[in-house]
Amino acid sequence: xxxxxxxxxxxxxxxxxxxxxxFGVIGIFSxxxxxxxxxxxxxxxxxxxxxxxxxxxxxxPRPIEWPENVNKYLCDxxxxxxxxxxxxxxxxxxxxxxxxxxxxxxxxxxxxxxTDEKCIEADQSPGIEPHPKEVFCTLISNLLRHAKxx
Numbered sequence: 396x397x398x399x400x401x402x403x404x405x406x407x408x409x410x411x412x413x414x415x416x417x418f419g420v421i422g423i424f425s426x427x428x429x430x431x432x433x434x435x436x437x438x439x440x441x442x443x444x445x446x447x448x449x450x451x452x453x454x455x456p457r458p459i460e461w462p463e464n465v466n467k468y469l470c471d472x473x474x475x476x477x478x479x480x481x482x483x484x485x486x487x488x489x490x491x492x493x494x495x496x497x498x499x500x501x502x503x504x505x506x507x508x509x510t511d512e513k514c515i516e517a518d519q520s521p522g523i524e525p526h527p528k529e530v531f532c533t534l535i536s537n538l539l540r541h542a543k544x545x
Contacts, residue, residue: 435486436486439479439482439483439485439486440483440486440542440543442479442482442483443479443480443482443483443539443542444539444542446475446476446479447476447535447538447539450472450475450476451472451535454528454531455531455532455535456532456535456536457532458528458531458532461514461528463511464511465509465510465511465514466506466507466508466509466510466511469506469509470506470507473503473506477503480499480538483541483542484496487541491541494541495541498534498537498538498540498541499538501534501537502534502535502537502538505527505530505531505534509527509531513527514526514527514528
């Protein structure tokens, strides 16, 4: 055993130490980048969730305060939600990115297409199609599913 230790110590006496120091610095730098990226991802998730939960407080998870002129209400809030969507998009794994984009496009299209008349019509004839409020809550749930904290 002492022969092996002598060989190892002899190796370190003859080999320069700068490669080991360089690899150590690279390793510490990589760990630092990982910590920063994890923090950025958590901030993006929290901002995404906060935006949806605060901007749509009366509408989601239970639609108790459905606003008048719902189309304008949602379209006015869409740019801020779009910004948080784009930020979180950077941290979505590649295999989930297509589904994330599809869920966002469905939500955005719903915001442009929903009208007060459609809601009133759904209230007057229940059971024919899914109610717009139910569709809305499903779309939001699908989006928030991508904002899981890992």
